[in-house]
Every structure is written in C-alpha cells, then in structure tokens.
Amino acid sequence: MNxxxxxxxxxxxxxxxxxxxxxxxxxxxxxxxxxxxxxxxVGGPAGQxxxxxxxxxxxxxxxxxxxxxxxVTLSEHGLMLYCNQRFATLVGAERESLIGEPIxxxxxxxxxxxxxxxxxxxxxxxxxxxxxxxxxxxxxxPVNVSIADLKVDxxxxxxxxxxxxxxxxxxxxxxxxxAANMQLASEIDERRRAEDGLQLALDAAxxxxxxxxxxxxxxxxxxxxxxxxxxxxxxxxxxxxxxLSQFLPDDREAVDVEFARAKRxxxxxxxxxxxxxxxxxxxxVQIKGRTYYQDGxxxxxxxxxxxxxxxxHVEEQLRQAQKMEAIGQLTGGIAHDFNNLLMxxxxxxxxxxxxxxxxxxxxxxxxxxxQGVERGARLNQQLLAxxxxxxxxxxxxxxxxxxGTFENLLDRAVGETITVHIERAPELWYCxxxxxxxxxxxxxxxxxxxxxxxxxxxxxxxxxxxQLDAQGAATSGAAAGDYVVVSLSDTGMGMPPDVVxxxxxxxxxxxxxxxxxxLGLSQVYGFARQSGGFVNxxxxxxxxxTVFIHLPRTARPVAVETATHSTAEIKGKGVVxxxxxxxxxxxxxxxxxxxxxxxxxxxxxxxxxMRLIERGGRIDLIFTDVIMPGDMNGIDLVRELKAxxxxxxxxxxxxxxxxxxxxxxxxxxxxxxxxxxxQVELSLAVRMVMNDRA
Amino acid sequence: MNERDGDGGDGVPxxxxxxxxxxxxxxxxxxxxxxxxxxxxxxxNLDGRYDLEVVDVYQDxxxxxxxxxxxxxTLVKILPEPLRRIIGDLSDRERVLAxxxxxxxxxxxxxxx
Numbered sequence: 001m002n003x004x005x006x007x008x009x010x011x012x013x014x015x016x017x018x019x020x021x022x023x024x025x026x027x028x029x030x031x032x033x034x035x036x037x038x039x040x041x042v043g044g045p046a047g048q049x050x051x052x053x054x055x056x057x058x059x060x061x062x063x064x065x066x067x068x069x070x071x072v073t074l075s076e077h078g079l080m081l082y083c084n085q086r087f088a089t090l091v092g093a094e095r096e097s098l099i100g101e102p103i104x105x106x107x108x109x110x111x112x113x114x115x116x117x118x119x120x121x122x123x124x125x126x127x128x129x130x131x132x133x134x135x136x137x138x139x140x141x142p143v144n145v146s147i148a149d150l151k152v153d154x155x156x157x158x159x160x161x162x163x164x165x166x167x168x169x170x171x172x173x174x175x176x177x178x179a180a181n182m183q184l185a186s187e188i189d190e191r192r193r194a195e196d197g198l199q200l201a202l203d204a205a206x207x208x209x210x211x212x213x214x215x216x217x218x219x220x221x222x223x224x225x226x227x228x229x230x231x232x233x234x235x236x237x238x239x240x241x242x243x244l245s246q247f248l249p250d251d252r253e254a255v256d257v258e259f260a261r262a263k264r265x266x267x268x269x270x271x272x273x274x275x276x277x278x279x280x281x282x283x284x285v286q287i288k289g290r291t292y293y294q295d296g297x298x299x300x301x302x303x304x305x306x307x308x309x310x311x312x313h314v315e316e317q318l319r320q321a322q323k324m325e326a327i328g329q330l331t332g333g334i335a336h337d338f339n340n341l342l343m344x345x346x347x348x349x350x351x352x353x354x355x356x357x358x359x360x361x362x363x364x365x366x367x368x369x370x371q372g373v374e375r376g377a378r379l380n381q382q383l384l385a386x387x388x389x390x391x392x393x394x395x396x397x398x399x400x401x402x403x404g405t406f407e408n409l410l411d412r413a414v415g416e417t418i419t420v421h422i423e424r425a426p427e428l429w430y431c432x433x434x435x436x437x438x439x440x441x442x443x444x445x446x447x448x449x450x451x452x453x454x455x456x457x458x459x460x461x462x463x464x465x466x467q468l469d470a471q472g473a474a475t476s477g478a479a480a481g482d483y484v485v486v487s488l489s490d491t492g493m494g495m496p497p498d499v500v501x502x503x504x505x506x507x508x509x510x511x512x513x514x515x516x517x518x519l520g521l522s523q524v525y526g527f528a529r530q531s532g533g534f535v536n537x538x539x540x541x542x543x544x545x546t547v548f549i550h551l552p553r554t555a556r557p558v559a560v561e562t563a564t565h566s567t568a569e570i571k572g573k574g575v576v577x578x579x580x581x582x583x584x585x586x587x588x589x590x591x592x593x594x595x596x597x598x599x600x601x602x603x604x605x606x607x608x609x610m611r612l613i614e615r616g617g618r619i620d621l622i623f624t625d626v627i628m629p630g631d632m633n634g635i636d637l638v639r640e641l642k643a644x645x646x647x648x649x650x651x652x653x654x655x656x657x658x659x660x661x662x663x664x665x666x667x668x669x670x671x672x673x674x675x676x677x678x679q680v681e682l683s684l685a686v687r688m689v690m691n692d693r694a
Numbered sequence: 695m696n697e698r699d700g701d702g703g704d705g706v707p708x709x710x711x712x713x714x715x716x717x718x719x720x721x722x723x724x725x726x727x728x729x730x731x732x733x734x735x736x737x738x739n740l741d742g743r744y745d746l747e748v749v750d751v752y753q754d755x756x757x758x759x760x761x762x763x764x765x766x767x768t769l770v771k772i773l774p775e776p777l778r779r780i781i782g783d784l785s786d787r788e789r790v791l792a793x794x795x796x797x798x799x800x801x802x803x804x805x806x807x
Contacts (some may be wrong), residue, residue: 017776028764029783036782037765038722042757043749048755050766052719262705 056179070164087164092135103129106560108132118147120681142167170440211302221242228307248273263298266291267484284309321477331506335383339655340585343676346373347588350679377676382519386506396430396554399463399484406442413446425463430482433531441527444520445488445547452492460489478534482553496537549558570681571597573622578602579609579627596683606632610640619648621690626654711745713773719766720752724783727749728767731784
C-alpha cells in the first residue's frame with residue numbers, strides 16, 4: 001500500500017474509527033438486504049418517516065380482528081371501509097356485504113340524526129355515545145360507539161375509526177342490579193310495614209319489648225318497658241345485673257334461672273314480681289321471648305314484657321269465686337240431707353211427746369232434744385245462707401230504719417269494754433234484702449269484732465252509697481249500678497292476707513275450738529250474694545278489720561208483708577197423699593198427719609203418685625217434696641197434674657231451693673213448707689191449702 | 695415504550711456503566727425478538743451494569759434523527775465510547791457481544807489469551 005506522508009501521519013485512532021464505521025455500514029446494508037429489519041427510517045423535510053416492511057403491522061390487524069369490541073373505519077360520509085368480525089357478528093351480517101355500506105343502516109331510525117351529530121361533531125376529537133343497533137334479523141343491541149379521526153397522512157381523505165362496544169351484558173347487569181335494588185327496597189318497605197304492625201300490636205297489647213345482648217350484657221328496652229318499671233323517658237342504658245335487681249329479692253334467683261334456661265332451650269316465658277320505681281308498688285310482669293344463636297352459641301335473648309298484675313288479680317278472684325261456689329254446692333248438699341235428719345228427729349220427738357207418760361225428767365229430756373233440733377236447724381239455716389239456698393224474704397228496706405235495731409243488737413253482742421259508733425247516712429236509702437238475714441249478718445260481724453278485741457276497743461257501723469261502674473262490677477262479680485254499703489269496722493288485731501283470703505269459707509275459723517262454728521262470715525257472704533250484692537273485707541294485722549256488705553239499691557219501698565204466726569195446731573179430716581223419697585221422712589210426715597186426724601196415702605216417687613191418683617180414689621191434698629230422684633220431681637208432678645186438669649190442692653215441702661222454684665210461673669200460687677217443720681207448722685200449712693181450695 | 699434498568703437510571707452512569715438504546719417498531723416480530731434477546735444478553739453479561747432504553751419509532755419518529763437510525767430494530771451502545779450500532783433482531787449473540795466490546799463471561803479467558 002502506498003502511504004502518503006500526511007496520510008501516514010493520520011491518527012491511528014481515527015483509522016480504527018473509520019474502519020468500524022465502514023463495518024457498521026456494511027452490516028446495515030447486509031441486514032437490510034437479508035431482510036433482518038422490519039422498518040426503515042427516512043429523513044426528509046417533513047420529518048422522520050417510518051416505512052414498515054413485509055407484514056410488520058400484522059400484530060395490529062390480529063389485535064383488531066380478535067378483540068371483543070366491534071371496530072370499523074368509516075369514510076367521511078359514514079360508509080364502512082373496514083369492519084372486524086366482531087362488528088359483523090353484532091349486526092348479524094357477512095363482512096363482505098358490509099364494506100361500502102352506510103353504517104347508519106344498522107342504527108335504529110329514531111337515533112340516526114344523533115349518530116350523524118356524533119360523526120360530525122368535534123372534528124379531530126374523540127367522542128362516544130350510546131346507541132341502539134338494529135341487526136339484520138331485526139333484533140336490537142345496545143352499544144356504545146366511540147369515534148375518533150384516523151389521521152394517517154395529510155394527503156389521505158378524512159377517515160373515522162369507531163369502536164363499538166356491546167352493552168347487552170352490562171345492561172343486563174344494570175337491570176339485574178336495578179331489579180335487585182327494587183327487590184331490596186320492597187323488602188325494606190315490607191319490613192318497615194311489619195315493624196309498624198308489630199309496634200301497633202305491641203302498643204295495643206300494652207307490651208314493651210326488650211333485648212338482652214349476651215355478649216356484652218347490655219339490655220335494650222322500649223319506652224313502654226321503662227314505663228312498666230316506673231321509669232320516665234330517657235333512662236340510661238343498663239346491663240343484666242340492673243335488670244335483675246328490679247325484681248323482688250325473693251324472685252331474683254328464679255328469674256336468673258329462667259334466663260339461664262332460655263340460653264339452652266331457646267325460649268323464655270315466666271311471670272315474676274317487680275318493684276315499680278315510681279310508686280314502690282309490687283307488680284307482676286310476664287316476660288316472653290326467644291334466644292338467638294350464632295354458630296351454635298346464644299348471642300341474644302329478645303322478647304316482650306307486659307304488666308299482668310290486673311289480670312292475675314282478676315284470675316285470683318275468679319279462682320276464689322269458683323272455690324266458694326264449689327264449697328257452696330257441697331254445703332248445700334250436706335244441708336239438704338241434714339234437714340231430712342232433723343225432720344225425722346224433730347217429727348219423732350213430736351210424736352213421742354204425744355204418746356208417752358211424762359214425768360218431770362222425761363219432759364226435760366224431750367225439751368233438750370227439741371232444743372237440739374232447733375239449734376241444728378239454725379245452724380243449717382246458716383249453711384244454706386252461705387250456699388245461697390235459703391229462703392230470702394226480700395223486701396225493699398230502708399237501712400236507716402233498721403239502725404235502731406242494729407244498735408240494740410250491737411250493744412248486747414259486744415259487751416261493756418267496747419264502744420259502738422253508728423254513723424248515720426244523711427239520706428234515706430232503700431235496698432233489696434231480707435232484713436232478718438241482714439240483722440244476722442250484722443250480728444255475726446259484731447261477734448267477730450268483739451272476739452278480735454279481747455282488751456276492748458271500738459266498733460263503727462257506717463252506711464253509704466257506692467256507684468259501681470262496669471269494670472268495678474266485673475271485678476266484684478256483680479252488676480253495675482248503685483249499692484248501699486253497710487260496713488262494720490273494728491279496732492282489733494286484724495288479719496294477715498292469707499287469713500283474709502279464707503275467712504268466707506265455711507268452717508274456717510281462727511277462734512279456739514268450741515268458740516266459733518266458722519259459719520259467721522260464710523252467712524254474711526252467702527246472704528250478700530243471694531241479695532244480688534257482694535262482700536269486701538279490708539284487714540291488716542294490728543290495724544283492725546272492716547267488712548263491707550254491698551246491697552243493691554232500690555228506688556221505692558214495697559209494702560212489707562206481715563205474716564201472722566199461730567202457735568196452736570189445727571186438726572182436720574181428709575185423705576192426704578204424701579210423696580217423699582226419704583223413707584224416714586215419709587214415715588214421720590205420715591205419722592204427723594195421722595196425729596192431726598188425716599188419712600194418709602204414701603208414694604215414694606212422682607210416678608208412683610201419678611199411678612195412685614189415676615186409680616181415682618179420694619185424695620184431698622197432695623203433700624210432696626220438691627227434690628226427688630227419678631224422672632219426676634215435685635214440680636214435674638204439679639205440671640203433670642195441671643196437664644190432666646186435676647184439681648187436687650198441692651202443698652210443697654223442701655229443705656232448700658225455695659227461692660229457685662218460686663220464680664217459676666207454674667208454682668207461683670203454691671204454698672211451700674220449709675223443712676224441718678213441726679206438727680204445728682204442718683197443721684197450719686195443710687189447713688191453709690185445703691181452705692184455699694175449698 | 696421506554697424501559698430503564700440497573701443503576702444510573704438518572705442518565706449519569708458511573709464508571710464501567712453501559713448506556714444502551716434499542717429502537718424498534720411496535721410489536722413486529724423482529725422488534726419483539728430484539729427486545730427479548732437484548733434483555734437476556736444484558737442479564738447474562740452485564741449483571742446490573744447497564745441502562746437500557748427501548749424506543750418505539752412509531753411513537754417517536756424524531757428520536758431516530760439524533761443517532762441516525764435508518765432501520766429497526768437497531769441497538770445503539772452510547773456509552774462507553776465509541777458509539778456503536780448493531781442492526782437486526784440480536785439473535786447472533788457473539789456478534790452482539792463483539793459489537794458491545796464485551797467478552798462473554800464464560801469465554802473471558804480465551805479473549806485474554
């Protein structure tokens with residue numbers, strides 16, 4: 001190689017660089033020649049231009065073809081120049097048939113003008129809007145169309161590119177969401193209505209509600225809950241120990257047990273006593289509820305509460321009334337049999353009296369026996385009074401007229417260590433009652449008062465008027481209206497509540513054996529009930545007792561019947577048919593009648609009596625018991641006689657139930673002889689009936 | 695597309711740091727291969743001592759002017775000097791290493807010899 005001196009002087013480094021650049025240029029040419037490049041870059045006055053070789057844009061085509069959005073290029077006038085497969089599928093047409101078609105063909109007619117505006121507006125800017133596409137088969141597809149100017153070359157005509165997104169799924173999701181929202185809204189609405197209804201029901205039932213959170217022990221209460229416990233509104237929240245402490249100390253353990261049980265069983269329902277904060281009153285509350293669990297563990301107990309004091313009070317009274325009624329039934333039954341026994345004893349004594357020689361001793365024994373019968377009869381009257389089966393001779397009575405009698409009675413009964421006060425009423429009040437029974441009742445009360453004050457004291461007799469409304473009437477088991485209240489108070493030792501609960505029961509007594517029969521207050525009770533009234537008692541140990549007899553007030557007095565009592569027997573003649581199921585009583589009655597001079601026929605039952613009558617023999621009087629077993633009692637017998645137009649006079653006899661049968665029209669005019677009767681009474685009654693008919 | 699790796703991302707490489715720039719055209723097959731080859735070569739031989747930028751000439755055609763790029767893909771070694779261009783998809787590993795003036799790690803002895 002020829003080397004010029006200046007060339008030789010050339011820097012070695014420069015030489016190396018030139019050699020490298022030559023190699024680089026050769027390599028570039030080689031690469032381009034071998035097709036190892038995708039694009040060449042050509043500089044020019046308009047800037048660097050990139051020219052792609054081969055199918056360098058294939059990835060982009062694939063991207064456009066494969067994407068899940070429809071893609072189109074549009075001419076300025078909306079003709080489709082290109083569309084991808086997805087767009088063709090959206091409009092349901094072959095791709096080949098779409099190129100060159102106006103895209104608005106697939107926009108629903110009502111939206112074409114809006115589509116034009118989208119294409120024309122904002123040249124050069126991107127914009128998008130939602131449209132409804134109409135597919136070739138007529139179905140509709142909601143889409144979002146996004147349009148941009150496709151700027152490739154300054155010389156190229158204006159081209160737009162569009163991306164069409166199918167909104168069907170998103171619309172469906174929106175609809176589902178909207179439907180779910182609607183559902184939720186209606187459920188909330190429903191729930192609110194249910195809650196309103198529940199609140200209404202709770203209010204109507206006067207119930208409060210509560211919830212005990214078992215995790216943090218906090219008790220949530222409604223306003224009514226606080227009211228029941230006597231709190232005013234706005235009490236602080238409290239926890240389980242506070243809730244428990246509001247129950248009476250005696251009941252707390254039981255309440256605790258109930259709640260512990262509820263955690264296991266899932267339910268709670270009990271009645272216990274609380275002390276109301278506002279007035280310290282003891283009230284019964286009923287708590288009902290259920291337990292809620294989470295993962296098998298109890299997390300809260302919720303329920304309702306109501307004040308059931310009044311209900312329990314009424315129930316208690318009902319139970320008491322039912323008990324008294326049952327005892328009354330029993331006592332009435334006993335008294336009935338007892339009357340028959342007294343009848344037999346008394347009748348037999350009458351006959352003995354006539355048949356035996358009497359020395360002084362025998363006469364004394366007979367008199368003592370008779371006295372015994374009379375006492376037994378009086379006792380029986382008290383039993384009947386309690387069981388409300390005695391004969392009440394009801395009159396319109398002015399209590400004030402009787403006060404004088406009462407005063408004497410009280411003075412005699414109570415003795416000198418006790419002072420008697422009478423508080424007279426300012427007006428004259430009449431009430432319907434039997435004055436003799438009222439007298440007995442006052443006497444019974446006075447005796448009790450005396451026994452309650454062995455060291456002396458005071459008795460006050462008071463009369464007043466009480467107006468009883470429907471509620472008060474229901475509580476007392478009587479009718480609403482005006483009542484005359486006769487009350488008797490003492491200053492004695494009083495009684496504890498458990499004694500007060502039982503004082504009206506027959507044979508219940510706190511007096512020593514032999515001192516009392518236990519029938520005094522029973523008579524008062526039965527007499528008041530039978531008069532259409534009722535009795536209350538107020539008593540506390542150490543502060544005396546007051547008994548209130550309520551008798552229904554009546555407006556005008558009715559003329560008082562005066563019965564004349566004769567003491568001499570009247571003998572007679574004639575045939576008397578005695579109808580009586582008790583053999584002993586029948587025998588006594590027959591003997592008494594024979595003693596009086598009558599001939600006697602006997603029948604054991606009503607049917608037997610009818611057969612005797614039908615035989616047609618002479619019968620001047622039928623003397624029949626009212627209550628008899630079998631298919632025909634005394635009343636039935638009278639009814640049967642009437643049906644056959646028999647004109648034989650009838651005299652009824654009974655130990656009780658006179659009041660009941662007297663109301664029947666059929667027997668209104670009939671005479672009734674009360675058992676036990678003696679020979680004199682029988683003779684008078686028989687005489688009277690036979691004379692009436694004669 | 696613009697990617698930087700390793701230390702000296704702030705453009706002021708420390709001594710021994712390579713500053714490289716790869717010109718490509720979008721997602722074309724050769725450009726894609728060039729990116730993958732470049733990354734592998736850098737990771738295997740430069741071990742964090744490099745700063746690589748990938749330039750898409752579609753997005754930034756003017757970027758070709760400064761370094762006189764006439765085709766893609768082209769890798770340019772800017773630092774250390776001298777500046778060198780390597781054209782193609784960089785699948786010839788030996789040629790790329792030679793162009794970058796790097797001895798392959800596992801062949802260092804042979805180069806020293």
